Amino acid sequence: MVDLLWLVIALPLTGSVVIHFFGRYLREPAAGWLATVMSAGAFVVAVTAALPFLEGGDHGEMISLWEWMPAIGANLEMLWDPLSALMALVVTGVGTLIHVFAVGYMHGDERFHRFFTNLNLFMAAMLILVLGGNYAMLFLGWELVGLCSYLLIGFWFNRSSASAAAKKAFIVNRIGDFGFMVGLMLVFVSFGTLSYAGIFEQAGETLSTGMATAIGLLMLVGAAGKSAQIPLYVWLPDAMEGPTPVSALIHAATMVTAGVYLIARSGAIFELAPVASNVVAVVGALTALFAATIAIAQRDIKRVLAYSTISQLGYMFLAVGATAYVAGIFHLMTHAFFKALLFLGAGSVIHAMNDEQDMNKMGGLLRRMPITATTMAIATLAIAGIPPLAGFWSKDEILASVFERGSWFSALWVIGLVTALLTAFYMARQWVLVFLGEPRWEKESDPRESPTVMTAPLVALAVLSVVGGLINTPFRLGLEHFLEPSFELVSLQLAPEGTFMLLVLAALSVMAGVVGAGVGYLTYRRKPARWRSFEESFEPLWGMWEAAYDVDGLYGAVIVAPGRKTAEVAAFAVDTRVIDGAVNGIGGMVRRVGEAGRSIQTGYVRNYGVLFLGGALVVIAFLAGAGS
């Protein structure tokens, strides 16, 4: 089955091309179902190809398709090892469910087929990213997912906020990509190739600590852009302008985890650069806490989830920075399940509320939409870290591993624990505000449960959010054994061995989750006036959180405004005056010389004759003078 692995990429790519050119001839749902079938086909191929890994110990293999740029070790080759297999399964599995949901969600959109063109193209791009066997292919996928993200955030481009958000995402990612590209150049300079096969095994002998640190930090710049970490996270909240399935697929489950994948894949390089690893962990921990505080005070149902995603990505960075790669990838997977579910549930709510996203205008939807409410409750408990749901196992493993690392990592552990508490609080707040209490919407909006095509993926993801964590528990380290061959070259940070220690740590993180969720529930269960006064009691902090610390304003003042000013000076002073002035000046000078010279040309032969004669006499006089 490994020989047919190229189908994993080719199927969604074909779907994208076919729907692009022939989508308009397909009736509305057909284009969506075609895209779904392509995605599901990729999933089936990935599952069959991944089966041998279950027996364990299989290192996987490099599958070469054809030569592309052999001189720099960048050929079309795919690395099929447990790590890329897991990523491919998450991408295709969750992606397929989101495709199904989107068929219902995008119903009636006049560019229905175009949406699925882009969605399938994204799937192909993301699979190139995770399956590529060298950094060149990873970068190719990296840029393609960025392009798809841009296209899909700006899908409703006639809304100016959507096109502005798309541009913002693209430009901020560009900054990260710049660092990533420089990092790749350093990799090439050091190794003479970009192929994983030639890099990771030689890293120990080839790289000096300084070079490894430089590469690691530059990769972190790229990863921070793509995975929305401080200081490049600002694009993700705005990316919520895209259709909700896009937020679920790209900005929660798959694309934004590319940075985590990059760092995990490059573990052999980070192994030589403990400083870079530590920076990754610190950035992750700070982002987790920072974004969690913002998420607390958001009113827009999708913005809560956006900041929550940033915060959870911070957890993953904390894990891979602490070299607990398995824990990071594990959380990546469980997060894909419950965060995709949360976004799709939010989409279902928005759909029912006629595109209302303000949670202050919701409430009491539990009876109207029982399936959405129940599945979202499961996801909320999962992300809050309540056992035995998926989020508990992965978050607990991250916290335990970070704690086991000891020394100053204990501070990061405390940050992680506080973040867990805040996470549980804002998720409970969101669920209660949306589904409980008195309805705060107008009577005529009359929300109803979404159709089966939308609720079925919710149920499937809810099941995954419940059982997904069981593949890697302290009692049975399934995922750890599964991924072991991919992390042979790194010294993995694991959770503590002792049962007592594990229990204490688990109890602490569960307590954080229960306390957070409990406070959230009890606070927002009360009448609106009561919880409003609760929020006001936190002023001025609450206002800062609600305004997201006004980081956008800060960036606007520090980066955007000076940039604009520079562009203005360059355009209207330097270009129009200096550059154009020089060009026009040369032209004017030539013109003036011509004006002066034209009077010689009288048109009378005799004048030319006189000049000719005079010239000849001068030449003769000169020669006579030279001869004597």
Add this chain to the structure above:
Amino acid sequence: MVDPGWYMSLAAVLFAVGALGLLLRRNALVMFMCIELMLNAVNLTLISAGRALNDLNGQVAVFFILVVAAAEVVVGLAIIVAIFRRRTTASVDDMSDLSG
């Protein structure tokens, strides 16, 4: 043998007559004849110098010049005739279209 100085003087006078005629006359045909006069004045210097120095190269050069001049006369006369047909005048002062 006549002193070559006489030939040279005659050539100088012929050249001066040709040059003055070129500058002072307006009729294109006359100007053309003046040019021929200057050309043949130069031929005269070449041939007399060759004779004085007992060198055949002078006569050889003159033969070449005569042949080329014959060809040039054909072209020049054809141009003048063409202009005359178009403008019904041979005065060069009427042909100042290239005045800047």
